[in-house]
Amino acid sequence: MDASAQAPRRRWWLFRRQPKIRRHDLASQWQLMWWKFRRHTLAMIGMVLLGLFAAMVIFAEFISPYPPFERNPAYVAGAPQIPSVIDENGNFRWPPFVQGLKAERDKKTLRLNYVPDPSVKWDVGMFVKGEPYRLLGFIPTDIKLFGVTTEGGFMHLFGTDFTGLDLFSRTIHAARASLGVGFVGVVISFILGAAIGGVAGYFGGWVDNIVMRLIEFIRSIPTLPIWLALAAMLPRDWSPLATYIAITVILSLLGWTWLARTVRSKLLATRQEDFVLAARLSGCSDTRIIVRHMLPSFMSYLIVDASIAFPEILLAETSLSFLGLGLREPVESWGVLLFAAQSIRSIDQAPWLMIPGVFVIIAVLAFNFLGDGLRDAADPYTR
Amino acid sequence: MTRFLMRRLAYTLATLLLVSLVSFIIIQAAPGDFAEIYAAKKADAGAVISAAQIAEVRRELGLDQPWYVQYGTWLANAARGDFGQSWTWRRPVGAVIAERLPLTLAIAFATLVFMYVVSIPIGVYSAVRRYSFGDHAASLIGYLGLAIPNFLLALVLMYLSQRYFGQSVGGLFSPQYSLAPWSWEKLQDLLQHLIVPVIVLGTSGTAFLIRAMRAAVLDELDRMYVLSAKASGLSPMQLLLRYPVRIALVPIASTLGWRLTYVISGAPIVGVVLSLPDMGPLFLNSLLNQDMQLAGALIFLYCALTIIGTFLSDVLLVALDPRIRLE
Numbered sequence: 175m176d177a178s179a180q181a182p183r184r185r186w187w188l189f190r191r192q193p194k195i196r197r198h199d200l201a202s203q204w205q206l207m208w209w210k211f212r213r214h215t216l217a218m219i220g221m222v223l224l225g226l227f228a229a230m231v232i233f234a235e236f237i238s239p240y241p242p243f244e245r246n247p248a249y250v251a252g253a254p255q256i257p258s259v260i261d262e263n264g265n266f267r268w269p270p271f272v273q274g275l276k277a278e279r280d281k282k283t284l285r286l287n288y289v290p291d292p293s294v295k296w297d298v299g300m301f302v303k304g305e306p307y308r309l310l311g312f313i314p315t316d317i318k319l320f321g322v323t324t325e326g327g328f329m330h331l332f333g334t335d336f337t338g339l340d341l342f343s344r345t346i347h348a349a350r351a352s353l354g355v356g357f358v359g360v361v362i363s364f365i366l367g368a369a370i371g372g373v374a375g376y377f378g379g380w381v382d383n384i385v386m387r388l389i390e391f392i393r394s395i396p397t398l399p400i401w402l403a404l405a406a407m408l409p410r411d412w413s414p415l416a417t418y419i420a421i422t423v424i425l426s427l428l429g430w431t432w433l434a435r436t437v438r439s440k441l442l443a444t445r446q447e448d449f450v451l452a453a454r455l456s457g458c459s460d461t462r463i464i465v466r467h468m469l470p471s472f473m474s475y476l477i478v479d480a481s482i483a484f485p486e487i488l489l490a491e492t493s494l495s496f497l498g499l500g501l502r503e504p505v506e507s508w509g510v511l512l513f514a515a516q517s518i519r520s521i522d523q524a525p526w527l528m529i530p531g532v533f534v535i536i537a538v539l540a541f542n543f544l545g546d547g548l549r550d551a552a553d554p555y556t557r
Numbered sequence: 558m559t560r561f562l563m564r565r566l567a568y569t570l571a572t573l574l575l576v577s578l579v580s581f582i583i584i585q586a587a588p589g590d591f592a593e594i595y596a597a598k599k600a601d602a603g604a605v606i607s608a609a610q611i612a613e614v615r616r617e618l619g620l621d622q623p624w625y626v627q628y629g630t631w632l633a634n635a636a637r638g639d640f641g642q643s644w645t646w647r648r649p650v651g652a653v654i655a656e657r658l659p660l661t662l663a664i665a666f667a668t669l670v671f672m673y674v675v676s677i678p679i680g681v682y683s684a685v686r687r688y689s690f691g692d693h694a695a696s697l698i699g700y701l702g703l704a705i706p707n708f709l710l711a712l713v714l715m716y717l718s719q720r721y722f723g724q725s726v727g728g729l730f731s732p733q734y735s736l737a738p739w740s741w742e743k744l745q746d747l748l749q750h751l752i753v754p755v756i757v758l759g760t761s762g763t764a765f766l767i768r769a770m771r772a773a774v775l776d777e778l779d780r781m782y783v784l785s786a787k788a789s790g791l792s793p794m795q796l797l798l799r800y801p802v803r804i805a806l807v808p809i810a811s812t813l814g815w816r817l818t819y820v821i822s823g824a825p826i827v828g829v830v831l832s833l834p835d836m837g838p839l840f841l842n843s844l845l846n847q848d849m850q851l852a853g854a855l856i857f858l859y860c861a862l863t864i865i866g867t868f869l870s871d872v873l874l875v876a877l878d879p880r881i882r883l884e
């Protein structure tokens with residue numbers, strides 16, 4: 175303040191030319207952040223991946239060739255079928271195809287094995303007719319992104335589970351519950367964190383002290399055992415939706431601490447700033463100062479914390495459902511799908527049951543990349 | 558120094574008390590108390606139980622008292638190592654846990670050692686050879702390590718070792734040693750079985766520590782004292798180990814308590830997947846069977862382990878870095 179007041183008045187006529195104004199000098203805070211974020215390659219990759227996940231959530235019925243609960247009795251615990259354009263003689267073949275299969279019973283173990291039937295090939299096409307569904311919930315259609323066009327044929331890209339359900343379709347549909355838990359969980363954590371951190375930072379004194387001790391306490395206890403215990407306390411006869419909501423709330427109960435801490439420390443730091451003083455002098459109410467002036471000034475840090483909280487909640491939900499204490503059928507999440515891969519015997523017979531886990535890893539990676547980029551961009555005024 | 562320790566100790570004890578209250582609430586919040594479960598078990602066995610008898614059992618166990626009296630009794634008993642009876646095991650909870658506690662501690666300790674032994678050299682290497690192939694490889698593995706859920710890594714390692722080595726990684730002892738008395742061979746067998754759980758539990762922590770160590774060393778490498786030491790003719794290796802690495806170790810060591818919390822937090826699920834004879838499967842089964850006396854005691858122990866571990870790491874840190882004492 176003082177420095178700028180005492181600076182000598184610029185005598186512009188002494189300069190032959192106006193100093194060049196760079197676009198960085200005029201850009202808004204968010205504009206600067208975007209420019210900085212764009213340079214972070216991994217963060218951009220993360221954003222693209224998250225875009226793909228969003229498309230998966232919105233267009234799940236279109237992308238998945240089969241309804242998630244349609245059994246294929248002709249292909250139980252079957253391996254993934256990958257379409258190919260090269261036939262067994264090494265010749266190019268169009269349209270792509272998957273090898274036809276026939277079931278054979280092993281004479282010794284009496285297990286059903288599926289062996290390729292060289293005389294049969296099933297053609298694969300794009301935008302084929304499938305089961306009717308409603309796109310976006312209201313457009314009735316029966317066009318699927320891809321599928322088998324040959325009558326009587328089938329293609330399970332990720333194989334099938336022990337009841338003959340198509341794993342690819344289920345994995346695509348499960349993105350809804352998994353990412354939904356993460357999203358709602360982050361929103362709840364966000365509200366809790368902002369409210370509790372805001373109270374602590376605004377009132378200070380003993381309120382602040384108690385909140386900080388509480389946060390320290392929650393941080394110092396191992397989260398997973400507590401989550402497991404809380405999830406186990408939910409009554410078994412609750413509806414799947416009620417369980418879903420309860421699990422989300424439980425996961426966000428311990429996840430708000432990071433956000434609360436950021437809100438508190440930033441509130442304390444910005445309380446002394448000149449623009450807050452200016453707002454106070456012009457007669458703004460406390461609520462308006464917090465919501466309109468202080469919060470936007472450190473919103474970017476909160477977004478960073480939220481992008482870090484998301485994968486944690488996603489991983490926690492997956493772990494809980496994997497152990498059978500989280501979400502349950504008929505709600506499908508990646509963790510619920512992985513529940514089938516719990517024993518070494520089932521993975522030995524059907525290793526493809528672990529594929530939903532790959533989606534969990536990619537989602538967590540995407541959020542970590544995004545978080546890294548956001549962290550760098552959050553303070554656009556440092557170079 | 559003494560004052561700092563006393564304050565820290567008082568804080569630790571207060572936290573332990575709070576944790577015990579949380580555990581007690583979890584025991585209480587489960588539907589049905591011990592007397593009802595007892596009655597249901599008896600009824601299953603064919604015995605006729607009247608409401609008066611249930612009330613009798615309830616009075617005997619002190620379940621008709623207000624909750625704070627019950628809590629006091631529970632806490633007083635817990636302090637003496639008596640956590641009540643587990644109805645699934647039909648034995649005292651303390652005895653059931655005592656069998657498995659040492660292995661839980663061994664795994665947690667081995668994981669911590671593994672994390673620091675692996676991450677510090679890799680972190681230093683990545684900082685010194687920045688943007689080299691090794692650095693990029695380390696950060697790639699680091700990202701993956703943070704993203705893979707523990708249980709999935711355990712499943713994959715189990716699957717691979719089953720398929721390609723024909724060796725089962727479940728449990729902590731080979732069948733021929735499980736009942737044998739302790740011997741050199743048994744110890745070796747145990748260490749072999751510990752490798753997979755330690756890798757599974759330690760990966761995400763290692764990934765985190767590599768990144769932290771790399772950043773800390775990079776911060777130090779640009780300092781003037783490094784330049785002056787270089788100018789006075791110290792060999793690069795000596796210089797590196799004597800100054801920047803030593804200073805960078807302090808913030809790394811200070812996260813020991815947090816690392817321990819993460820390890821303990823991940824331990825139950827890894828124990829379940831790898832079917833280790835530690836507290837993990839015990840905990841999950843007690844929750845699934847609503848054996849809340851056992852579950853509450855286990856939660857208390859899990860929390861107590863991290864709190865005591867954090868306290869010890871604080872003490873260690875003060876011994877390591879005198880500057881902290883002044884705060």
